[in-house]
Amino acid sequence: MAPLPPVFLERPIAHRALHDRAKGRPENSRAAVRAAVAAGYGIEIDLQLSSDGEAMVFHDYELSRLTGEEGALRRRSAADLGRIALRNGDEGIPTLAEILAEVAGRVPLLIEFKDQDGAMGRNVGTLEAAAVAALSGYAGPVALMSFNPHSVAALAARAPHLPRGLTTCGYAAEDWPTLPPAIRDRLRGIPDFERTGAGFISHNRRDLDNPRVTELRAAGVPVLCWTVRSPDQEAAARRVAQNITFEGYAA
Incomplete structure (x- = not known):
């Protein structure tokens, strides 16, 4: 297990970077990354896979919410995606390599x-192989995570030296309508933590009283949480979590 570097517990982490549509900084954009670096925050980003096997920094499976295009991101090449402007910005969808160049090791990257x-x-x-290739030679603090335990296990096999963890939550049916109930029930208990060699969790702030979170915290496992949207939510989350992923205010 590669431990989570202490810096991930020292700086609040900007959710999808320090995005602000009114200021021309869409989520997961280069502009939002630059703003987070300037403010000294850690950065959380999301990865999806292009049709030609590039790790793209984008949250959704579909293009429509965040761009003027329709359809699945994974049906477009990295070059095509790079030419698709993000809504409320003037830049295209970035690759992981491009975001790594923007961050350049100056702040922690989740x-x-x-x-x-x-x-x-x-x-x-x-996707895991593409990201590990992009991260080859990157010297800054980085940690990897996924809701899918098989993804975390794949990362353990490909890059055992990189810190990795599980993104976790209470798996409420209304939040996960397409996930079979048996899978929701299983994942709710975070049963794959030891098997995947995870070194931390990032848990939904609304479910921090989950007994398994309490158990892991007592065992010394770092607990991050998502997504905090106000100072009051931050104060409540920090009673359990050692750091927060935030958006919409200055953490």
Whole structure:
């Protein structure tokens, strides 16, 4: 297990970077990354896979919410995606390599791998391989995580030297309508922590009283949380979590 570097517990982490649509900084954009670096915050970003196997920094599976285009991101090449402007900004969808160049090791970078299987299953590995290749030689503090335990296990196999953890939550049915109930029930208890060699969790702030979170925290496991949107939410979250992922205010 590669331990989470202490710096990930020292600086609040900007969710999808320090985005602000009114200021021309869309989520997961270069502009939002530059703003987070300037403010000294850590940065959380999301990864999806292009049709030609590039790790792209983008949250959604579909393009429509965040761009003027329609359809699945994974049906477009990295070059095509780079030409698609993000809404409320003037830059295209970035690759992980481009974001790494922007950050350049100056602040901690927390990278979430979006589930590529569709049901938290074993059909993963390509995105993980692409990201590990992009991270080769990167010297800054970085940590990797995913809701899908198979993704975290794939990262353990490909890059055992990189810190990795599980993104976790209470798996409420209304939040995960397409995930089978049996899978939701299983993942709610965070049963794969030891098997995947995870070194931390990032848990939904609304579920921090989960007994398994309490158990892991008592065992010395670093607990991050998501997504905090006000000072009051931050104060409540920090009673359990050692750091927060935030948006919409100055943490």
